[in-house]
Amino acid sequence: MARREGIQGLTDQEVVALARSGAETAYRELVRRYERPIFSLVYRMVRDRELAEDLSQETFIKALNALDSYRPEYKFSSWIFKIANNAAIDQLRRRELDTLSLEGSPHAATPDAVEATALQIGSRGESALDAVASIELGGEIEKAIAQLRPEYRSCILLRHVEGYAYEEIAQILDLPLGTVKTYIHRARHELRRALEHLRQ
Amino acid sequence: MTSPSGAHLAFDDFDVLLSGDAESPLHAPAEAHLSGCNHCRAELAAQSTLIARLESLPFFSPSLAFSDLVLQRVALPDPFALRSLATSRKRLLASRRALVTVSVVLCAVLGTMAASVIWTLANPDAVSSVGTWAGDTASQWLWVALRGGFANIVEQPWLGTAQAWFATPLRLALLSLGITLIYVGGLFALRRLMALPRAGAAHA
Numbered sequence: 001m002a003r004r005e006g007i008q009g010l011t012d013q014e015v016v017a018l019a020r021s022g023a024e025t026a027y028r029e030l031v032r033r034y035e036r037p038i039f040s041l042v043y044r045m046v047r048d049r050e051l052a053e054d055l056s057q058e059t060f061i062k063a064l065n066a067l068d069s070y071r072p073e074y075k076f077s078s079w080i081f082k083i084a085n086n087a088a089i090d091q092l093r094r095r096e097l098d099t100l101s102l103e104g105s106p107h108a109a110t111p112d113a114v115e116a117t118a119l120q121i122g123s124r125g126e127s128a129l130d131a132v133a134s135i136e137l138g139g140e141i142e143k144a145i146a147q148l149r150p151e152y153r154s155c156i157l158l159r160h161v162e163g164y165a166y167e168e169i170a171q172i173l174d175l176p177l178g179t180v181k182t183y184i185h186r187a188r189h190e191l192r193r194a195l196e197h198l199r200q
Numbered sequence: 201m202t203s204p205s206g207a208h209l210a211f212d213d214f215d216v217l218l219s220g221d222a223e224s225p226l227h228a229p230a231e232a233h234l235s236g237c238n239h240c241r242a243e244l245a246a247q248s249t250l251i252a253r254l255e256s257l258p259f260f261s262p263s264l265a266f267s268d269l270v271l272q273r274v275a276l277p278d279p280f281a282l283r284s285l286a287t288s289r290k291r292l293l294a295s296r297r298a299l300v301t302v303s304v305v306l307c308a309v310l311g312t313m314a315a316s317v318i319w320t321l322a323n324p325d326a327v328s329s330v331g332t333w334a335g336d337t338a339s340q341w342l343w344v345a346l347r348g349g350f351a352n353i354v355e356q357p358w359l360g361t362a363q364a365w366f367a368t369p370l371r372l373a374l375l376s377l378g379i380t381l382i383y384v385g386g387l388f389a390l391r392r393l394m395a396l397p398r399a400g401a402a403h404a
Contacts, residue, residue: 022279024271031267039262053262060270141253160254185211192250 012076020067027064034077035060038084041157045088047146055091059084075168082172085154092150144194152187159184209233209240214247 007015007029015033018026038059043052063070063080070079145153154173158164166184170177209217213230221227234240292302320327353359366372 020277022277024276027271027274027276028267031270035262035266036259039266040259043260053266056262057266057270057273061273064270064274141257156254160251161257163255181211188247188250191254192246195250195253 013072016067016070016072016076019064030064030076031060034080037077037162038080041081041154041162042084042088044142044145044157044161045085045150045153046091051091055087056084059087062087074171078164078168078172081158081162081164082174085158085172089150089154140195140198141191144191147194148187148190152183152190155180155183156187156191208237209243214240214244217244218248218251 007018007025010018010029012030012033015026015029019030035056039052039056042055042059043049046052046055059080063083070076145156148156151173155169158169158172159166164172166177166180169175170180173180175183209230213226213233216224216226217230217234234244292298365375
């Protein structure tokens with residue numbers, strides 16, 4: 001237990017170094033730190049829980065199996081988000097998913113499958129009432145995000161949900177800084193337009 | 201940086217105001233513009249509301265088995281192998297003398313391999329004749345060994361008795377049956393020996 005608490009206090013780079021030396025707890029710690037952010041990004045990108053889970057798993061497997069190729073001068077979070085975003089974009093290119101369903105996956109064929117693929121709201125320490133409110137408010141905004149182009153969606157999620165700086169987003173998405181700013185500007189504009197009816 | 205027309209604030213100006221970065225050189229002019237521009241004030245309020253809503257979006261959780269499923273498919277490095285590799289590397293590179301020895305051995309091995317490849321490529325006829333000579337010699341030795349072996353068996357006194365044993369089909373069939381029974385019995389015994397102990401087996 002003491003060892004686990006010790007690991008939790010380490011930086012990503014230090015945990016990666018431990019993992020490279022063969023410590024399984026370090027691998028678990030990396031998964032623990034990033035499973036929710038990565039899964040949330042991928043889920044909002046592909047809008048299918050089962051698929052998002054598969055893609056998130058692939059992301060971690062790819063990253064953790066390639067830890068030797070990770071360069072510590074870059075942020076680990078940027079590196080793993082890059083892998084996750086590429087996986088999600090590749091998937092979207094292969095398969096068109098155009099409607100977000102808070103009730104369940106559009107590909108679910110049975111009521112059980114619908115329930116199993118329904119969005120499950122996690123908590124950021126909010127009360128039960130706050131959670132209900134965030135479901136109602138989040139429902140509209142999730143639909144609006146779902147209508148954005150995948151490139152805009154990645155940018156807006158990385159900026160305002162994950163809290164990355166423009167430079168980091170440019171690095172993650174392999175885009176020029178100016179393009180990232182343009183995408184975020186357009187995404188905000190489209191989101192406001194999509195949510196306009198709520199203000200009226 | 202205000203918009204080219206100078207009429208309203210640009211994206212970067214709004215971003216500075218939204219992030220509250222008072223250190224930015226864009227901040228003061230943007231604030232000044234804002235005090236006299238209703239349009240930009242409304243725009244700032246709308247962007248601020250949108251960003252607050254985006255930032256309040258919850259994180260989603262994957263299934264509880266997520267971490268285990270991932271780690272099942274990750275090839276964890278063996279710490280003992282890594283440690284012994286690191287120790288060997290450390291020993292080999294510990295002193296200048298060790299480093300020189302390793303370099304000389306490495307150069308000798310690589311040099312010999314390279315010289316061998318070059319000589320082979322430069323002398324295809326010699327390689328071919330050596331190959332032919334080696335093949336002929338090997339087949340001669342094999343033939344002599346076979347002849348010697350057969351001659352030895354033929355001269356053995358027990359050969360006549362053994363031939364008499366196999367003379368009738370009945371005896372041959374009995375012998376085959378006996379050998380088969382011994383083989384099957386051996387397999388059965390081996391299977392018993394290899395079987396995992398049942399639950400509840402006494403500990404030593």
